[in-house]
Amino acid sequence: MVQIRNWRLLLDLGNTGASVSYRDIVAGLARAIGDGRLLPGAALPGTRDMATMLGVNRKTVIVAYEEAAIKGWLVSRERSGTFVSSAFDRGAVHAAEAPEERLFAPALQTLSLPAYFDELPPQGALRDRRMMYFDNGSPDHRLLPQAMLHRHYRRALREGLRNGRVRYGNLESASQLRMALAGMLGATRALAVSPANICLTQGTQMALHLAAAALIRPGDTVVVERLSYPPAWAIFQALGARVEVVDIDAHGCRVDQLEALCRHRPIRFIYLTPHHQFPSTVSLPADRREKLLALAARHGFSIIEEDYDHEYHFSGRPYAPLASDPWQRHVIYVGSLSKLLGSSFRCGFVVGPENLIATLESNQHLLATHGDAILQKMLAELIADGELRRHVRRSSKHYRQRQAVLLDCLQRSFGDRISTRLPEGGLALWVTFTDDIDVDALARNAISEGLFVRSGSQFSPQGESINGLRLGFASMSADELVRAVARLQRASLRSRR
Secondary structure (H helix, E strand, C coil), rough: CCCHHHHHHHHHCCCCCCCHHHHHHHHHHHHHHHCCCCCCCCEECCCCHHHHCCCCCHHHHHHHHHHHHHHHEEEECCCCCCEEECCCCCHHHHHHHHHHHCCCEEEECCCCCCEEEHHCCCCHCCCCCCCEECCCCCCHHHHHHHHHHHHHHHHHHCCCCCCCCCCCCCCCHHHHHHHHHHHHHHHHCCCCCCCHHEEECCHHHHHHHHHHHHCCCCCCCEEECCCHHHHHHHHHCCCEEEEECCCEEEEEEEEEHHHHHHHCCCEEEEEEEECCCCCCCCCHHHHHHHHHHHHHHHHHHHEEEECCCCCCCCCCCCCCCCCCCCCCCCCEEEEHHHHHHHCCCCEEEECCCCHHHHHHHHHHCCCCCCCCHHHHHHHHHHHHHCHHHHHHHHHHHHHHHHHHHHHHHHHHHHHEEEEEEECEEEEEEEEEECEEECCHHHHHHHHHHHECCCHEEEECCCCCCCCEEEEEEECCCCCHHHHHHHHHHHHHCCCCC
């Protein structure tokens, strides 16, 4: 198949009989590989065929191929041919050209992102199985019932192809998923909703952006908690909002501070995670919930309530969401299935009155006309068949045990140098350290110990130094948690002030 290409054009050598040197061929390969026109693994013609097509001596092509191989761009396999290396360094290819030739000419507007986005696990570490991660509280994909998921996805794919659900404009799968979600939210979260009250999104951040964009006008004041979910306040600021903070204590959001703020300026909305506050894990009690709803009604602000891991509540009964109050008209409820099935299952949702959902659905058309119809069909069946509920019940037993293991390991390793509390639910612990340990340095030193953990300061909208860590325990087994805490302890020894 490689013979059908016009290799002179592909290598940017022109389409005339002009003389071509081996350096021209090497430079042409660099451009084609660097630009992605020759993909990793792509086969090149043999030297004799390439020489014929380029109108050069075969030795010229041989020298060009050899130099490109020395640079690591090409690889030669005996009796197979010459191929673009599947592990080539694209940056090294680009370095062969002047830097200014690779830049986009017009000026660009780049959003200001918090450190939460900058300090991701090193890309090399992502491929290193020895690296361990204290994430924000992700589920363990190894607990997923793979055979059952395979069966449901194959069935959804087969039916989708047969019934035309994969065509543009076909929303049948979305309708089925909204119906299934309405039933699940009514049974597990006391939300009296119909499918018309649900807008489907591809994850929580898309849901937050849609909801916030429908409310925010440039200059509006938006309130978040002093420790909060970084992508949320980054979205609000990108939309032109002025972000203010209120404190949290052992009982969650300080509603009294919000009330004082309302006396000084109008508030567009407050964003909070009342069930298991992110990142501190505390739950907002009933009296503060009632006061918050009353404040919203009195001052006319909205509440964006994110309930990211409602099902994982280990102490007593889960709190009913603020959105479940039958008299309220100010709450936008945001949820996701990612904490149940894993982040690869991109299904978020917004729940609200029909006029709100109609606005969000209309606005969403600028981003995507519809979601993944096959995935939506599969998720609808998992919910309707009770498979999702059974999976949550099974995995919750493991997560409760892992929470206990992490607490025990932390107490054994750090003793009175840490302070933590047993949360009512969620898949993470919030741990604060004594002042003699620099947590920012601890997070940096942990990388060299083979452990990734986020510094607590990343959760502060005001960039304050926070001597705490959010340690997700669900994605690691008991043995892995023991090893991870040991690495954390070693990193702490090099992080004394």
